[in-house]
Amino acid sequence: MKGIDSIxxxxxxxxxxxALAWAWVAIGSQSLGGGPATLYLMRALLVDRHKWITPKxxxxxxxxxxxSPGMHLVALSGLVGERIAGLRGxxxxxxxxxxxxxxxxxxxxxxxVEIEQQPLVQGIMRGIVPATGGIALAMAVYFGQTSVRKGRxxxxxxxxxxxxxxxVGVANASVLLxxxxxxxxGVIIARxxxxxPKAPSSAVQE
Amino acid sequence: MDPLEFFLIFLKATTFTFAGLGSLPLLQQDLVHIRxxxxxxxxxKAVAVGRLSPGPNGMYVVSLGYLLMGWWGxxxxxxxxxxxxxxxxxxxxVLRRTMxxxxxxGLMRGIALGSTGLMLPVGLALALPEGFALSNARLAxxxxxxxxxxxVTRTGRMHPALVLGGAGILGVLLSFAGL
Numbered sequence: 001m002k003g004i005d006s007i008x009x010x011x012x013x014x015x016x017x018x019a020l021a022w023a024w025v026a027i028g029s030q031s032l033g034g035g036p037a038t039l040y041l042m043r044a045l046l047v048d049r050h051k052w053i054t055p056k057x058x059x060x061x062x063x064x065x066x067x068s069p070g071m072h073l074v075a076l077s078g079l080v081g082e083r084i085a086g087l088r089g090x091x092x093x094x095x096x097x098x099x100x101x102x103x104x105x106x107x108x109x110x111x112x113v114e115i116e117q118q119p120l121v122q123g124i125m126r127g128i129v130p131a132t133g134g135i136a137l138a139m140a141v142y143f144g145q146t147s148v149r150k151g152r153x154x155x156x157x158x159x160x161x162x163x164x165x166x167x168v169g170v171a172n173a174s175v176l177l178x179x180x181x182x183x184x185x186g187v188i189i190a191r192x193x194x195x196x197p198k199a200p201s202s203a204v205q206e
Numbered sequence: 207m208d209p210l211e212f213f214l215i216f217l218k219a220t221t222f223t224f225a226g227l228g229s230l231p232l233l234q235q236d237l238v239h240i241r242x243x244x245x246x247x248x249x250x251k252a253v254a255v256g257r258l259s260p261g262p263n264g265m266y267v268v269s270l271g272y273l274l275m276g277w278w279g280x281x282x283x284x285x286x287x288x289x290x291x292x293x294x295x296x297x298x299x300v301l302r303r304t305m306x307x308x309x310x311x312g313l314m315r316g317i318a319l320g321s322t323g324l325m326l327p328v329g330l331a332l333a334l335p336e337g338f339a340l341s342n343a344r345l346a347x348x349x350x351x352x353x354x355x356x357x358v359t360r361t362g363r364m365h366p367a368l369v370l371g372g373a374g375i376l377g378v379l380l381s382f383a384g385l
Binding site for chain 2: 028029030038060063064065067068069070071072073074075078079082090094097098100101102104105106108109110112113119120122123124125126127128129130131132133134135136137138139140141142143144146147148149157160161162163164165167168169170172174175176178179181182183184185186187188189190
Protein backbone atom coordinates (compact mmCIF):
# COMPACT_ATOMS: atom_id res chain seq x y z
CA MET A 1 0.00 0.00 0.00
CA LYS A 2 2.89 2.36 -0.67
CA GLY A 3 1.47 3.82 -3.88
CA ILE A 4 2.29 7.45 -4.44
CA ASP A 5 -1.23 8.57 -3.80
CA SER A 6 -2.40 6.08 -1.27
CA ILE A 7 -1.44 8.22 1.71
CA UNK A 8 -3.13 11.26 0.35
CA UNK A 9 -6.23 11.97 2.42
CA UNK A 10 -9.53 13.07 0.96
CA UNK A 11 -9.95 16.81 1.17
CA UNK A 12 -12.92 16.86 3.51
CA UNK A 13 -13.53 14.66 6.52
CA UNK A 14 -15.21 11.33 5.66
CA UNK A 15 -18.94 11.76 5.06
CA UNK A 16 -21.66 10.03 6.98
CA UNK A 17 -22.56 6.70 5.41
CA UNK A 18 -26.06 8.00 4.75
CA ALA A 19 -24.76 10.98 2.79
CA LEU A 20 -22.45 8.69 0.84
CA ALA A 21 -25.26 6.24 0.10
CA TRP A 22 -27.49 9.07 -1.04
CA ALA A 23 -24.86 10.37 -3.47
CA TRP A 24 -24.47 6.90 -5.01
CA VAL A 25 -28.22 6.43 -5.30
CA ALA A 26 -28.30 9.69 -7.26
CA ILE A 27 -25.43 8.50 -9.46
CA GLY A 28 -26.88 5.03 -10.03
CA SER A 29 -30.40 6.16 -10.80
CA GLN A 30 -29.80 9.30 -12.88
CA SER A 31 -27.04 8.09 -15.14
CA LEU A 32 -29.01 7.47 -18.32
CA GLY A 33 -26.85 6.37 -21.18
CA GLY A 34 -24.31 4.11 -19.52
CA GLY A 35 -20.64 4.65 -18.83
CA PRO A 36 -19.89 8.25 -19.81
CA ALA A 37 -22.96 9.61 -18.02
CA THR A 38 -22.20 7.61 -14.87
CA LEU A 39 -18.60 8.76 -14.86
CA TYR A 40 -19.65 12.36 -15.32
CA LEU A 41 -22.07 12.20 -12.39
CA MET A 42 -19.46 10.57 -10.14
CA ARG A 43 -17.03 13.36 -10.80
CA ALA A 44 -19.65 16.08 -10.46
CA LEU A 45 -20.96 14.79 -7.12
CA LEU A 46 -18.05 13.08 -5.34
CA VAL A 47 -15.17 15.25 -6.51
CA ASP A 48 -16.57 18.67 -7.39
CA ARG A 49 -19.53 19.11 -5.08
CA HIS A 50 -18.72 17.12 -1.94
CA LYS A 51 -14.92 17.01 -2.28
CA TRP A 52 -14.83 13.60 -0.61
CA ILE A 53 -12.04 12.55 -2.95
CA THR A 54 -9.36 14.59 -4.74
CA PRO A 55 -9.37 14.83 -8.55
CA LYS A 56 -5.96 13.14 -8.65
CA UNK A 57 -7.07 10.24 -6.48
CA UNK A 58 -10.26 9.87 -8.53
CA UNK A 59 -8.26 9.74 -11.76
CA UNK A 60 -5.98 7.09 -10.32
CA UNK A 61 -8.97 4.96 -9.29
CA UNK A 62 -10.36 5.34 -12.79
CA UNK A 63 -7.15 4.14 -14.44
CA UNK A 64 -7.00 1.11 -12.16
CA UNK A 65 -10.67 0.31 -12.69
CA UNK A 66 -9.93 -0.12 -16.40
CA UNK A 67 -8.03 -3.28 -15.56
CA SER A 68 -10.94 -4.93 -13.77
CA PRO A 69 -12.98 -7.71 -15.31
CA GLY A 70 -16.63 -6.98 -16.02
CA MET A 71 -18.19 -3.60 -15.42
CA HIS A 72 -15.45 -1.04 -14.83
CA LEU A 73 -17.89 1.30 -13.16
CA VAL A 74 -18.63 -1.24 -10.43
CA ALA A 75 -14.90 -1.58 -9.83
CA LEU A 76 -14.58 2.20 -9.84
CA SER A 77 -17.34 2.62 -7.25
CA GLY A 78 -15.53 0.12 -5.01
CA LEU A 79 -12.14 1.81 -5.46
CA VAL A 80 -13.55 5.27 -4.85
CA GLY A 81 -15.58 4.01 -1.87
CA GLU A 82 -12.41 2.57 -0.38
CA ARG A 83 -10.62 5.90 -0.74
CA ILE A 84 -13.52 7.76 0.86
CA ALA A 85 -14.32 5.52 3.81
CA GLY A 86 -12.42 2.23 3.74
CA LEU A 87 -14.28 -1.08 3.90
CA ARG A 88 -17.56 0.52 4.88
CA GLY A 89 -17.14 2.90 1.97
CA UNK A 90 -16.78 -0.05 -0.43
CA UNK A 91 -19.88 -1.81 0.84
CA UNK A 92 -22.03 1.31 0.83
CA UNK A 93 -20.79 2.61 -2.53
CA UNK A 94 -21.11 -0.60 -4.53
CA UNK A 95 -24.48 -1.61 -3.15
CA UNK A 96 -26.11 1.79 -3.39
CA UNK A 97 -24.89 2.37 -6.91
CA UNK A 98 -25.91 -1.06 -8.22
CA UNK A 99 -29.23 -1.73 -6.48
CA UNK A 100 -31.33 1.25 -7.66
CA UNK A 101 -30.10 0.82 -11.23
CA UNK A 102 -30.78 -2.93 -11.09
CA UNK A 103 -34.25 -2.36 -9.65
CA UNK A 104 -35.16 0.17 -12.34
CA UNK A 105 -33.83 -2.20 -15.00
CA UNK A 106 -35.98 -5.06 -13.69
CA UNK A 107 -39.12 -2.91 -13.48
CA UNK A 108 -38.46 -1.64 -16.98
CA UNK A 109 -38.06 -5.20 -18.27
CA UNK A 110 -41.20 -6.34 -16.45
CA UNK A 111 -43.16 -3.44 -17.96
CA UNK A 112 -41.89 -4.31 -21.40
CA VAL A 113 -42.91 -7.96 -21.02
CA GLU A 114 -46.44 -6.79 -20.09
CA ILE A 115 -46.96 -4.67 -23.18
CA GLU A 116 -44.74 -6.30 -25.78
CA GLN A 117 -47.63 -7.97 -27.61
CA GLN A 118 -49.18 -4.63 -28.58
CA PRO A 119 -48.64 -3.67 -32.24
CA LEU A 120 -47.14 -0.29 -31.42
CA VAL A 121 -44.61 -1.83 -29.03
CA GLN A 122 -43.80 -4.53 -31.58
CA GLY A 123 -43.13 -1.79 -34.10
CA ILE A 124 -40.84 0.00 -31.67
CA MET A 125 -38.95 -3.20 -30.84
CA ARG A 126 -38.76 -4.02 -34.55
CA GLY A 127 -36.67 -0.86 -34.88
CA ILE A 128 -34.74 -1.09 -31.61
CA VAL A 129 -33.51 -4.68 -31.86
CA PRO A 130 -31.45 -4.31 -35.05
CA ALA A 131 -30.20 -0.97 -33.73
CA THR A 132 -28.76 -2.72 -30.64
CA GLY A 133 -26.83 -4.90 -33.08
CA GLY A 134 -25.45 -1.79 -34.72
CA ILE A 135 -24.53 -0.37 -31.32
CA ALA A 136 -22.73 -3.59 -30.34
CA LEU A 137 -20.76 -3.46 -33.59
CA ALA A 138 -19.88 0.19 -32.99
CA MET A 139 -18.66 -0.71 -29.48
CA ALA A 140 -16.53 -3.46 -30.97
CA VAL A 141 -14.92 -1.07 -33.44
CA TYR A 142 -14.38 1.47 -30.68
CA PHE A 143 -12.69 -1.13 -28.45
CA GLY A 144 -10.59 -2.17 -31.40
CA GLN A 145 -9.51 1.34 -32.22
CA THR A 146 -8.43 2.06 -28.67
CA SER A 147 -6.45 -1.21 -28.45
CA VAL A 148 -4.68 -1.60 -31.80
CA ARG A 149 -1.10 -0.44 -32.07
CA LYS A 150 0.01 2.26 -34.45
CA GLY A 151 1.40 2.04 -37.98
CA ARG A 152 1.86 -1.29 -39.71
CA UNK A 153 1.22 -3.18 -36.50
CA UNK A 154 -2.40 -2.00 -36.69
CA UNK A 155 -2.92 -4.26 -39.72
CA UNK A 156 -1.68 -7.26 -37.76
CA UNK A 157 -3.92 -6.34 -34.83
CA UNK A 158 -7.04 -5.98 -36.97
CA UNK A 159 -6.21 -9.29 -38.64
CA UNK A 160 -6.07 -10.81 -35.18
CA UNK A 161 -9.53 -9.33 -34.47
CA UNK A 162 -10.88 -10.78 -37.72
CA UNK A 163 -9.50 -14.25 -36.97
CA UNK A 164 -11.10 -14.21 -33.52
CA UNK A 165 -14.42 -13.16 -35.06
CA UNK A 166 -14.31 -15.91 -37.69
CA UNK A 167 -13.24 -18.62 -35.23
CA VAL A 168 -16.23 -17.93 -33.00
CA GLY A 169 -18.76 -16.73 -35.56
CA VAL A 170 -18.14 -19.33 -38.25
CA ALA A 171 -16.18 -22.18 -36.67
CA ASN A 172 -18.04 -22.05 -33.32
CA ALA A 173 -14.81 -22.07 -31.32
CA SER A 174 -15.02 -21.69 -27.54
CA VAL A 175 -15.19 -18.05 -26.48
CA LEU A 176 -13.08 -18.76 -23.39
CA LEU A 177 -10.44 -20.49 -25.47
CA UNK A 178 -10.20 -17.49 -27.81
CA UNK A 179 -9.86 -15.12 -24.84
CA UNK A 180 -7.11 -17.25 -23.30
CA UNK A 181 -5.27 -17.44 -26.63
CA UNK A 182 -5.64 -13.67 -27.01
CA UNK A 183 -4.08 -13.08 -23.60
CA UNK A 184 -1.13 -15.36 -24.39
CA UNK A 185 -0.60 -13.80 -27.80
CA GLY A 186 -0.82 -10.36 -26.24
CA VAL A 187 2.03 -11.23 -23.86
CA ILE A 188 4.14 -12.75 -26.63
CA ILE A 189 3.87 -9.79 -28.97
CA ALA A 190 4.22 -7.24 -26.19
CA ARG A 191 7.94 -7.71 -25.62
CA UNK A 192 9.77 -7.54 -28.92
CA UNK A 193 7.69 -4.65 -30.22
CA UNK A 194 8.54 -2.52 -27.16
CA UNK A 195 5.35 -0.53 -26.77
CA UNK A 196 7.08 1.92 -24.44
CA PRO A 197 10.30 2.84 -26.18
CA LYS A 198 10.75 5.96 -24.10
CA ALA A 199 10.60 4.16 -20.78
CA PRO A 200 12.20 0.70 -21.12
CA SER A 201 12.02 0.18 -17.37
CA SER A 202 8.53 1.57 -17.15
CA ALA A 203 7.86 -0.50 -14.07
CA VAL A 204 9.30 2.31 -12.00
CA GLN A 205 6.90 3.79 -9.54
CA GLU A 206 7.30 7.42 -10.45
CA MET B 207 -32.74 -24.10 -15.40
CA ASP B 208 -30.54 -24.86 -12.42
CA PRO B 209 -30.10 -21.63 -10.38
CA LEU B 210 -26.52 -22.45 -9.40
CA GLU B 211 -25.54 -23.16 -12.98
CA PHE B 212 -27.37 -20.00 -14.04
CA PHE B 213 -25.40 -17.93 -11.53
CA LEU B 214 -22.10 -19.54 -12.53
CA ILE B 215 -22.71 -18.79 -16.22
CA PHE B 216 -23.12 -15.09 -15.43
CA LEU B 217 -20.16 -15.14 -13.05
CA LYS B 218 -17.98 -16.76 -15.70
CA ALA B 219 -19.12 -14.39 -18.46
CA THR B 220 -18.15 -11.38 -16.33
CA THR B 221 -14.94 -12.77 -14.84
CA PHE B 222 -13.23 -13.38 -18.16
CA THR B 223 -14.27 -10.27 -20.05
CA PHE B 224 -13.93 -6.50 -19.89
CA ALA B 225 -16.53 -3.74 -19.85
CA GLY B 226 -20.29 -3.63 -20.24
CA LEU B 227 -21.13 -5.59 -23.34
CA GLY B 228 -17.95 -7.67 -23.21
CA SER B 229 -19.81 -10.51 -21.50
CA LEU B 230 -22.24 -10.83 -24.41
CA PRO B 231 -20.28 -13.34 -26.55
CA LEU B 232 -19.80 -15.74 -23.62
CA LEU B 233 -23.43 -15.42 -22.52
CA GLN B 234 -24.59 -16.01 -26.07
CA GLN B 235 -22.45 -19.12 -26.40
CA ASP B 236 -23.51 -20.58 -23.04
CA LEU B 237 -27.16 -19.56 -22.90
CA VAL B 238 -28.21 -19.58 -26.56
CA HIS B 239 -25.94 -22.02 -28.35
CA ILE B 240 -25.00 -24.60 -25.73
CA ARG B 241 -28.01 -24.77 -23.40
CA UNK B 242 -30.82 -23.21 -25.42
CA UNK B 243 -32.07 -21.33 -22.34
CA UNK B 244 -32.25 -18.03 -24.22
CA UNK B 245 -32.72 -16.73 -27.76
CA UNK B 246 -30.81 -14.04 -29.64
CA UNK B 247 -34.03 -11.99 -29.61
CA UNK B 248 -34.05 -12.07 -25.79
CA UNK B 249 -30.41 -10.98 -25.73
CA UNK B 250 -31.26 -8.07 -28.01
CA LYS B 251 -34.21 -7.08 -25.83
CA ALA B 252 -32.03 -7.12 -22.73
CA VAL B 253 -29.30 -5.05 -24.39
CA ALA B 254 -31.90 -2.50 -25.46
CA VAL B 255 -33.34 -2.26 -21.93
CA GLY B 256 -29.81 -1.93 -20.54
CA ARG B 257 -29.19 0.98 -22.86
CA LEU B 258 -32.43 2.72 -21.98
CA SER B 259 -32.26 2.34 -18.20
CA PRO B 260 -29.84 4.13 -15.87
CA GLY B 261 -26.51 2.78 -14.70
CA PRO B 262 -23.66 1.00 -16.49
CA ASN B 263 -24.50 -0.68 -19.81
CA GLY B 264 -23.40 -3.95 -18.28
CA MET B 265 -26.66 -3.91 -16.33
CA TYR B 266 -28.28 -5.48 -19.37
CA VAL B 267 -27.50 -8.80 -17.65
CA VAL B 268 -30.04 -7.90 -14.96
CA SER B 269 -32.70 -7.55 -17.62
CA LEU B 270 -31.60 -10.80 -19.23
CA GLY B 271 -31.73 -12.57 -15.87
CA TYR B 272 -35.27 -11.32 -15.31
CA LEU B 273 -36.40 -12.36 -18.81
CA LEU B 274 -35.10 -15.89 -18.27
CA MET B 275 -35.91 -16.57 -14.61
CA GLY B 276 -37.93 -13.70 -13.13
CA TRP B 277 -36.84 -11.91 -9.94
CA TRP B 278 -34.52 -14.74 -8.93
CA GLY B 279 -32.85 -14.60 -12.30
CA UNK B 280 -32.37 -10.85 -11.96
CA UNK B 281 -30.83 -11.29 -8.50
CA UNK B 282 -28.49 -14.09 -9.59
CA UNK B 283 -27.42 -12.19 -12.71
CA UNK B 284 -26.77 -9.05 -10.63
CA UNK B 285 -24.63 -10.94 -8.13
CA UNK B 286 -22.81 -12.81 -10.88
CA UNK B 287 -21.86 -9.61 -12.64
CA UNK B 288 -21.13 -7.37 -9.64
CA UNK B 289 -18.75 -9.70 -7.78
CA UNK B 290 -16.02 -10.17 -10.45
CA UNK B 291 -15.11 -6.47 -10.88
CA UNK B 292 -14.53 -6.25 -7.12
CA UNK B 293 -11.50 -8.52 -7.42
CA UNK B 294 -9.68 -5.33 -8.39
CA UNK B 295 -9.88 -4.05 -4.80
CA UNK B 296 -7.21 -6.32 -3.27
CA UNK B 297 -5.19 -6.09 -6.50
CA UNK B 298 -5.17 -2.29 -6.67
CA UNK B 299 -1.88 -1.77 -4.77
CA VAL B 300 -0.09 -4.24 -7.07
CA LEU B 301 -1.64 -2.73 -10.18
CA ARG B 302 -0.52 0.75 -9.24
CA ARG B 303 3.02 -0.55 -9.70
CA THR B 304 2.71 -3.00 -12.60
CA MET B 305 0.17 -1.49 -14.95
CA UNK B 306 2.84 -0.11 -17.26
CA UNK B 307 5.01 -3.21 -17.39
CA UNK B 308 5.00 -4.26 -21.07
CA UNK B 309 3.80 -7.83 -20.57
CA UNK B 310 0.93 -6.82 -18.30
CA UNK B 311 -0.02 -4.18 -20.81
CA GLY B 312 0.29 -6.71 -23.65
CA LEU B 313 -1.89 -9.22 -21.81
CA MET B 314 -4.63 -6.68 -21.37
CA ARG B 315 -4.40 -5.52 -24.95
CA GLY B 316 -4.52 -9.09 -26.22
CA ILE B 317 -7.73 -9.71 -24.31
CA ALA B 318 -9.17 -6.42 -25.53
CA LEU B 319 -8.42 -7.32 -29.15
CA GLY B 320 -9.84 -10.82 -28.74
CA SER B 321 -13.01 -9.36 -27.16
CA THR B 322 -13.34 -7.00 -30.10
CA GLY B 323 -13.35 -9.92 -32.50
CA LEU B 324 -15.82 -11.86 -30.35
CA MET B 325 -18.22 -8.94 -30.35
CA LEU B 326 -18.54 -8.83 -34.14
CA PRO B 327 -20.57 -12.05 -34.62
CA VAL B 328 -22.78 -11.11 -31.65
CA GLY B 329 -23.56 -7.72 -33.18
CA LEU B 330 -24.52 -9.46 -36.42
CA ALA B 331 -26.71 -11.97 -34.58
CA LEU B 332 -28.56 -9.14 -32.82
CA ALA B 333 -29.05 -7.17 -36.02
CA LEU B 334 -30.38 -10.23 -37.85
CA PRO B 335 -32.08 -12.36 -35.17
CA GLU B 336 -33.44 -14.90 -37.65
CA GLY B 337 -30.37 -14.76 -39.82
CA PHE B 338 -30.92 -14.58 -43.53
CA ALA B 339 -34.23 -16.42 -43.29
CA LEU B 340 -36.00 -13.05 -43.14
CA SER B 341 -37.87 -11.74 -46.16
CA ASN B 342 -35.79 -9.48 -48.39
CA ALA B 343 -37.67 -6.35 -47.36
CA ARG B 344 -37.26 -7.08 -43.64
CA LEU B 345 -33.64 -8.01 -44.14
CA ALA B 346 -32.99 -4.70 -45.89
CA UNK B 347 -34.83 -2.84 -43.11
CA UNK B 348 -32.81 -4.57 -40.40
CA UNK B 349 -29.50 -3.95 -42.14
CA UNK B 350 -30.43 -0.31 -42.72
CA UNK B 351 -31.32 0.21 -39.06
CA UNK B 352 -28.15 -1.54 -37.86
CA UNK B 353 -25.94 0.49 -40.20
CA UNK B 354 -27.67 3.71 -39.13
CA UNK B 355 -27.26 2.92 -35.41
CA UNK B 356 -23.66 1.87 -36.02
CA UNK B 357 -22.72 5.10 -37.76
CA VAL B 358 -24.33 7.51 -35.30
CA THR B 359 -23.02 5.59 -32.26
CA ARG B 360 -19.49 5.25 -33.55
CA THR B 361 -18.67 8.93 -33.29
CA GLY B 362 -19.91 8.85 -29.68
CA ARG B 363 -21.64 12.21 -30.04
CA MET B 364 -25.23 11.05 -29.95
CA HIS B 365 -26.85 9.89 -26.72
CA PRO B 366 -27.59 6.13 -26.96
CA ALA B 367 -31.13 6.68 -25.66
CA LEU B 368 -31.72 9.07 -28.58
CA VAL B 369 -30.36 6.51 -31.03
CA LEU B 370 -32.72 3.85 -29.70
CA GLY B 371 -35.61 6.33 -29.57
CA GLY B 372 -35.05 7.18 -33.22
CA ALA B 373 -34.76 3.50 -34.09
CA GLY B 374 -38.06 2.86 -32.29
CA ILE B 375 -39.84 5.52 -34.33
CA LEU B 376 -38.33 4.15 -37.56
CA GLY B 377 -39.44 0.68 -36.50
CA VAL B 378 -43.05 1.84 -36.10
CA LEU B 379 -42.93 3.52 -39.51
CA LEU B 380 -41.45 0.38 -41.10
CA SER B 381 -44.16 -1.76 -39.49
CA PHE B 382 -46.90 0.50 -40.82
CA ALA B 383 -45.30 0.24 -44.24
CA GLY B 384 -45.48 -3.53 -43.89
CA LEU B 385 -41.73 -4.03 -43.80
